[in-house]
Structures are given as structure tokens and as C-alpha cells.
Amino acid sequence: MKWPVQLVAGAxxxxxxxxxxxxxxxxxxxxxTDLNIAAKLSPSGDGYLLGxxxxxxxxxSMLMAGARTxxxxxxxxxxxxxxLGVPLGLSAAANRGGLLDEIIMRGxxxxxxxxxxxxxxxxTAVFGPSALNAIIAIGIFNIPVFARVSRGAALTxxxxxxxxxxxxxxxxxxxxxxxxxxxxxxxxxxxxxxIQFSMGILAxxxxxxxxxxxxxxxxSWGRMLADAQTFFYAYPRLAILPxxxxxxxxxxxxxxxxxxxxxxxxxLRRAMK
Amino acid sequence: MITLDQINLSIGGKPILRDVSxxxxxxxxxxxxxxxxxxxxxxxxxIMRLLPQGAELSGKVTLEERELTALGERQxxxxxxxxxxxxxxxxxxxxxxxxxxxxxxxxxLLIHGAASRSEAARIARERLARVGLTSDRFPLDRxxxxxSGGQRQRVCIxxxxxxxxxxxxADEPTTALDVTTQAQILGLIRExxxxxxxxxxxxxxxxxxxxxMADDVAVMKAGxxxxxxxxxxxLHDMQHPYTKALFEASRHCPVRIPQMDEAHLLEVSGxxxxxxxxxQRLFGPRPSFRAVDGVDLRIRRGESxxxxxxxxxxxSTLTRAILGLEPLQGGEIRLDGQTVTPDMPADLxxxxxxxxxxxxxxxxxxxxxxxxxxxPFHLLGRPADLDARIGEVLEQVGLSSADADRFPHEFSGGQRQRxxxxxxxxxxxxxxxxxxxxxxxxxxxxxQILDLLAELQHRHGxxxxxxxHDLTVVRAITDRVLVxxxxxxxxxxxxxxxxxxxxxxxxxxxxxxxxxxxxxxx
Numbered sequence: 001m002k003w004p005v006q007l008v009a010g011a012x013x014x015x016x017x018x019x020x021x022x023x024x025x026x027x028x029x030x031x032x033t034d035l036n037i038a039a040k041l042s043p044s045g046d047g048y049l050l051g052x053x054x055x056x057x058x059x060x061s062m063l064m065a066g067a068r069t070x071x072x073x074x075x076x077x078x079x080x081x082x083x084l085g086v087p088l089g090l091s092a093a094a095n096r097g098g099l100l101d102e103i104i105m106r107g108x109x110x111x112x113x114x115x116x117x118x119x120x121x122x123x124t125a126v127f128g129p130s131a132l133n134a135i136i137a138i139g140i141f142n143i144p145v146f147a148r149v150s151r152g153a154a155l156t157x158x159x160x161x162x163x164x165x166x167x168x169x170x171x172x173x174x175x176x177x178x179x180x181x182x183x184x185x186x187x188x189x190x191x192x193x194x195i196q197f198s199m200g201i202l203a204x205x206x207x208x209x210x211x212x213x214x215x216x217x218x219x220s221w222g223r224m225l226a227d228a229q230t231f232f233y234a235y236p237r238l239a240i241l242p243x244x245x246x247x248x249x250x251x252x253x254x255x256x257x258x259x260x261x262x263x264x265x266x267x268l269r270r271a272m273k
Numbered sequence: 274m275i276t277l278d279q280i281n282l283s284i285g286g287k288p289i290l291r292d293v294s295x296x297x298x299x300x301x302x303x304x305x306x307x308x309x310x311x312x313x314x315x316x317x318x319x320i321m322r323l324l325p326q327g328a329e330l331s332g333k334v335t336l337e338e339r340e341l342t343a344l345g346e347r348q349x350x351x352x353x354x355x356x357x358x359x360x361x362x363x364x365x366x367x368x369x370x371x372x373x374x375x376x377x378x379x380x381x382l383l384i385h386g387a388a389s390r391s392e393a394a395r396i397a398r399e400r401l402a403r404v405g406l407t408s409d410r411f412p413l414d415r416x417x418x419x420x421s422g423g424q425r426q427r428v429c430i431x432x433x434x435x436x437x438x439x440x441x442x443a444d445e446p447t448t449a450l451d452v453t454t455q456a457q458i459l460g461l462i463r464e465x466x467x468x469x470x471x472x473x474x475x476x477x478x479x480x481x482x483x484x485x486m487a488d489d490v491a492v493m494k495a496g497x498x499x500x501x502x503x504x505x506x507x508l509h510d511m512q513h514p515y516t517k518a519l520f521e522a523s524r525h526c527p528v529r530i531p532q533m534d535e536a537h538l539l540e541v542s543g544x545x546x547x548x549x550x551x552x553q554r555l556f557g558p559r560p561s562f563r564a565v566d567g568v569d570l571r572i573r574r575g576e577s578x579x580x581x582x583x584x585x586x587x588x589s590t591l592t593r594a595i596l597g598l599e600p601l602q603g604g605e606i607r608l609d610g611q612t613v614t615p616d617m618p619a620d621l622x623x624x625x626x627x628x629x630x631x632x633x634x635x636x637x638x639x640x641x642x643x644x645x646x647x648x649p650f651h652l653l654g655r656p657a658d659l660d661a662r663i664g665e666v667l668e669q670v671g672l673s674s675a676d677a678d679r680f681p682h683e684f685s686g687g688q689r690q691r692x693x694x695x696x697x698x699x700x701x702x703x704x705x706x707x708x709x710x711x712x713x714x715x716x717x718x719x720x721q722i723l724d725l726l727a728e729l730q731h732r733h734g735x736x737x738x739x740x741x742h743d744l745t746v747v748r749a750i751t752d753r754v755l756v757x758x759x760x761x762x763x764x765x766x767x768x769x770x771x772x773x774x775x776x777x778x779x780x781x782x783x784x785x786x787x788x789x790x791x792x793x794x795x
Contacts, residue, residue, distance in 0.1 A: 160634050160635075161629040162634065162635050162636050164627075164629065164635075166637075168622075168626065169649045169650075169651045170622050183637075184637070184638070
């Protein structure tokens with residue numbers, strides 16, 4: 001089998017950050033809470049591979065730990081979206097045209113109707129800024145996305161004859177949804193998951209940038225950007241490095257999403273041959 | 274007029290066509306007959322040069338002195354649509370749903386620069402009228418979804434003949450249509466070929482259709498033309514064994530031993546099924562549509578009952594009600610005296626099974642055969658000897674017990690239909706509903722499946738409800754037949770009696786519309 005180029009490129013790009021995040025759990029070149037005011041704003045080299053920030057913290061260590069925060073927040077947020085959104089979408093599809101379908105889909109529309117970042121700000125403003133609240137805020141907006149995708153995909157599977165055969169066997173809607181529908185729409189969910197993952201990383205960076213994400217001393221790319229703002233003209237490196245990390249992770253994930261779609265969609269797969 | 278000389282085609286190194294040579298004259302129809310995978314559609318696409326990537330074509334296609342195979346892609350674009358028109362099988366997908374029919378017909382004229390915009394609309398109007406879509410009922414701004422299947426196929430034909438091409442390629446143009454619509458479309462194509470002086474390349478799997486349509490026939494098998502000649506001569510004096518086999522299979526009638534009981538197994542009395550439709554306006558009443566309107570039917574134990582009707586007549590709705598998948602709004606259905614409802618007891622459900630039409634769609638592609646076959650035990654609980662029973666039913670339908678570990682995509686269409694029958698047999702049911710169960714199969718496979726069904730019926734004393742639009746098949750396998758139209762049974766009786774002397778005008782129309790194979794001189 002030939003792997004799509006985007007998938008390979010995206011996986012390598014994202015893999016670099018994933019490895020960095022995992023390594024940072026056990027080891028970073030320096031402790032990220034270690035302030036070395038004497039060596040603040042020092043350039044690369046000199047014991048600090050990528051230099052230090054305005055408080056003398058090691059940039060490389062901060063970026064590695066920041067990757068951990070971003071990936072963890074986005075991962076859990078996507079998890080919330082899948083765990084709650086997919087069953088909602090499947091039950092809406094199973095009761096197509098019924099009351100439950102209406103309630104679920106109109107509820108979805110309600111959540112969709114609000115700009116997601118505004119609600120995220122509202123949630124963190126009410127419950128206090130923390131990584132956990134950022135996760136919840138981003139996760140809530142993943143629910144309607146997954147509900148919609150899985151409902152739409154499930155509706156195309158329901159009229160198939162093997163579903164009818166399962167109904168003749170006496171299987172109920174819930175069991176058919178779990179056993180027959182879900183495996184057949186899983187590829188779509190994987191693709192959508194990758195894309196939502198990259199949006200989650202962006203959202204986390206945005207929330208941290210305005211101070212509503214992970215709180216110090218937990219490192220975060222978004223807050224590193226915010227901190228670097230005042231030093232931007234003198235020390236552009238401080239802003240460029242976390243910015244580059246965000247761009248590369250999101251790019252990697254989007255490429256992966258595209259590649260996975262090509263790989264998993266049989267129609268596109270045939271066209272590629 | 275058009276000649277194909279030694280066409281060889283391979284796709285990705287795999288040979289598809291071998292030495293195909295054909296000749297067609299203006300005003301004549303050449304029928305290409307063959308089963309799926311015989312290369313008949315690829316032959317047409319080779320003429321159009323609309324081949325998939327990785328295709329390698331050699332040989333010569335000549336259209337009126339002009340060698341099409343020597344033309345570049347650009348020049349081919351000028352040929353397609355203008356000199357060669359094409360009609361496809363599925364009129365539902367061959368038209369763009371968001372463009373009006375007038376625009377679609379006019380588009381061909383505009384692309385080829387044959388007319389100005391207003392002139393194109395005028396010609397489109399005239400062409401649509403030519404195919405029987407008159408301006409009073411079918412203005413140019415109609416959209417495809419507002420038309421029936423037959424009307425859409427007429428639009429496709431108007432589109433194909435918009436520029437009066439010299440060659441019209443019709444690829445299974447009536448396979449997706451009902452018999453009465455098929456008869457109309459076939460009549461239209463015949464008339465156009467004669468009056469416009471086009472050559473028509475008519476591709477079909479149906480020998481009866483080709484016998485009615487074509488002046489000459491070419492029989493294809495595995496990418497080769499195995500026999501060709503004038504239609505009448507060829508059908509009366511078949512040389513090649515494959516042609517003979519195809520002909521035999523088309524008329525195949527399995528040997529059946531009658532074993533009917535007097536007792537009725539299934540009784541449907543006064544069945545009514547209404548569907549509620551969408552509200553026309555907010556808070557307005559929900560209109561309803563009566564799909565099944567007071568149907569009575571009885572099947573004796575061991576009997577084969579045919580249910581015939583065109584699409585939309587309510588036969589599928591009735592099937593779903595009989596299987597206990599949907600509730601009735603009136604009347605009742607009894608299986609062996611017990612009432613069938615959507616929440617009937619598991620043991621009653623076990624006694625009825627179903628085989629569907631589409632051998633590709635009726636299995637979850639991600640499950641192995643063993644899991645597919647054990648699905649009917651969902652409510653009953655798995656029997657202790659499940660594996661043995663899976664092996665047993667697989668062998669009964671002519672497969673081996675080792676096939677239980679394979680996935681459905683590893684099987685051919687005919688084998689999948691055998692698996693579908695195995696799935697229906699595994700609970701040892703009494704009634705099997707065959708919903709167009711052989712309609713999607715090639716004739717030779719169809720003959721085998723019909724034999725298998727007849728054998729299983731004899732061996733297990735099964736009762737069949739055979740639902741089909743294909744009158745030949747119904748005649749071959751049923752004892753009694755019911756004709757359904759617009760939710761009602763309009764005629765019923767012994768199969769032979771109904772076919773020989775239909776009393777209802779609708780039955781007569783159906784029988785007259787069905788293409789018939791000429792009897793071979795044997």
C-alpha cells in the first residue's frame with residue numbers, strides 16, 4: 001500500500017512535538033520553574049540551547065513542557081467531543097425525524113450559534129482560569145461537531161440492507177448503532193478528530209494568550225507568546241519560537257487529517273491508484 | 274460507419290479487452306451482450322476514450338473515415354457529445370441535480386459552440402419534445418428530482434442526441450427502470466435510431482432486450498467477442514457454447530417438486546400501512562400517504578408465492594410489515610396463527626427470514642462470515658452447536674465451512690447471495706421472504722441460485738414469498754402469483770394461469786411490456 005505524502009509529512013511533523021511532550025514528562029534540559037535572573041534574555045548557546053526568557057528560564061525546556069500542555073488539553077477536549085458527541089449523533093440518526101432527533105440537533109444548533117472562543121472566555125471567567133476549565137470550554141464545542149458528523153454519516157448507513165438484516169434478527173436501534181453503524185463511520189471520526197485536535201491546540205494557545213488557559217508556572221505556548229509581546233522588538237526569538245511551534249503542530253495535524261481522509265475514503269483511494 | 278479493429282485494452286497491466294473487432298452501420302443497432310466483467314462497458318468507454326487511469330489502449334477505432342484512436346484529448350472532447358452520444362444506466366445519477374433539464378441539454382450545444390444561448394434553449398426545447406417531454410408538461414426549468422426515472426432517462430437521451438451524433442452508445446439504459454417504462458424507452462431509442470439515421474451501440478446483459486432491439490449482436494465473455502452475427506440468425510443458430518449457456522440460463526426454470534400443505538402459513542388480511550409526510554406548513558396537519566391499501570394474501574405451507582409490481586407499488590412496504598419491522602395501521606398479519614407485530618416474541622421472529630437484493634449491501638463489510646451468520650441468533654441466544662450449524666448452512670448453500678473465517682468482500686456476487694441465503698437458513702425458518710433476491714445477479718449465477726432455492730425448498734419444506742419485478746423469474750419459481758399496483762392487489766391466481774390469461778388490464782400491460790426471448794430452434 002502507498003501511504004499518502006501528506007500523512008507521512010504530517011505524522012513526522014506532529015511526531016516531533018509528541019516525542020518532545022512525552023520526553024518532557026521525565027526530563028527537560030533545565031527545570032522550567034528554575035529562574036536564573038542572572039542569565040535572563042541570554043542568546044542561544046552557553047548552556048541554553050535556545051536561550052532564556054525574561055525570567056531566565058530555559059526556552060527549550062519551556063517549549064517542550066508547553067507541547068505537553070497543548071497536546072494534553074487538545075486531546076482531552078477532543079475526547080470529550082467524541083465521547084459525548086458521537087452517541088448523541090448516533091441516537092439522533094437512529095431516531096431520524098423523531099422528537100429525540102429534534103432535541104439533539106436543535107441543542108447542537110444552540111451551541112453552534114455562539115462563537116466558541118467567547119463562550120470559552122465566559123466559562124473561564126466564571127469558573128476561574130485554569131487548564132481544566134480550558135479543556136471543558138474547548139471540549140463543549142467539540143460535541144456538536146462530532147454529533148453532526150456522526151449523524152450525517154450514520155444516516156447514509158441506516159438504509160443499507162445489512163441494517164435491515166440486523167433488524168430482522170430483532171436487534172434494537174442502540175445495538176445496531178454500536179455494532180453496525182459505529183465501525184462503518186469510524187474512519188470519518190478519525191479524520192474529524194485529527195482536525196478538531198489541531199483546532200483544540202489553537203484554541204488552547206488563544207485562551208492562554210489572553211491569560212485564561214494554564215496558569216503559571218505551568219508552561220504554555222500561548223502564554224509564552226503573551227509574555228514575549230513586550231520584548232518583541234528587542235528579542236523577536238522569544239515570540240517566534242512558540243509561534244513556530246503552534247504553526248508546525250497545527251500544520252502537521254491538518255496534513256495528517258488530509259492524508260488520513262485520502263487513506264480511509266475508499267472513493268478517493270480508488271482515484272489515487 | 275464505425276469500426277473497431279483489434280482493440281486491446283489493459284488497465285494497470287491487467288488485460289481487459291482482447292482483440293475486440295466490431296462494425297456498425299448508420300441507422301442500425303448493434304447489441305453487445307455479456308455478463309458483468311465481460312468488458313462490454315469498457316468497449317464503449319474505449320470508443321469514447323473515457324478510460325480510467327493506467328489504461329493502455331491499442332487497435333483502431335474509426336468513425337466515418339476518421340481514426341478516433343489517433344486523436345488527442347482535445348480533439349476527442351470535440352468528438353464526445355457531438356459525434357458520439359452516450360446514455361448511462363442510472364438516470365438518477367447521470368443528471369446534475371442542481372441544474373434544470375433545459376440547461377443540461379443546452380450545455381452540450383454551448384460547449385461545442387454549436388449555438389448561441391437563445392438558440393441552444395430553442396434546440397433543447399425541440400430535442401426534449403423529440404423524446405416525448407412536451408413543453409406544456411415539461412418546461413425547460415424543471416429539475417431532475419421533479420421527474421420520474423423514465424422521464425429522467427428521456428432527458429439523458431435528449432442530451433445525448435442534442436447535436437445529432439452519428440453514434441449513440443446506450444449502456445444498460447433500461448436496467449434501472451420498470452418493465453413498462455423500459456418498453457417505452459426501448460421504443461423511443463428504436464425510433465430515434467431509425468429516423469435520425471444514427472448508429473446505436475446497445476449494451477445490455479439481457480438477451481431478451483437485445484433480441485428486441487438489435488439488428489446485430491456480439492456476445493462478449495472475459496474481454497473477447499465470442500460470437501457475433503445478425504440477431505435472428507444468431508439466436509436461432511448459436512455456435513459458441515457460451516452463447517448457448519447464456520441463452521439457457523436466461524430461460525432457466527428450476528425443477529420443482531410441489532409439496533404444498535392445505536394449511537395456511539402466512540395470512541395477511543386487510544393490511545393498511547400509512548406513512549405520515551412532512552407538514553406542508555407550520556402547525557398544519559400532517560398529510561399521510563397510503564402505501565399499502567387493504568392487502569389480503571395467504572401462503573400455504575410449502576408454497577412459493579410471487580408478488581409482482583413496479584417500483585412504488587408498495588411491495589417493499591408490505592415486506593417490511595410482514596417481517597414485523599413496521600407496524601400496520603389496519604388489518605393484521607398472522608404467521609401460523611400468531612400475530613406479527615414489531616415486538617413479537619423471538620421465536621416467532623426466528624420463523625421468518627429474509628434475503629435481500631443487493632449482494633454487496635446486505636452485509637456489514639467489517640464482519641466475518643461466521644459473525645454475519647450468527648446475527649439472527651441475537652434474540653434467541655446462541656445455540657451450543659453454533660459453529661457446527663454455521664458449517665452446515667454454508668455447505669447447504671454450496672460453500673465450504675472454511676469460508677466462515679473470510680470477509681464478505683472476498684466473495685463474488687453470486688457467492689455473497691449464497692451467504693445471504695445461509696444467513697436466512699440458519700435459524701431453521703419456515704418462511705423466507707426473497708426480496709428481489711436474484712435481480713442483481715448475472716443470468717448464469719441467477720440460474721444457479723434459482724436451482725439452489727428450489728432444492729432448499731424441497732429439502733426443508735420451506736415456504737417462499739418471492740418479491741420481484743422480473744416476470745420471467747417469477748414465472749420460473751412460483752406456484753401462485755399476486756400482482757400489486759398502487760398499494761392494492763389487482764390480480765391473483767395460479768402462476769401459469771395468470772401468465773397465460775391475465776384478466777386485469779394492468780397485468781396485461783406488464784406482460785406485454787416485458788421483452789421476451791424468441792424460442793430457439795432446438
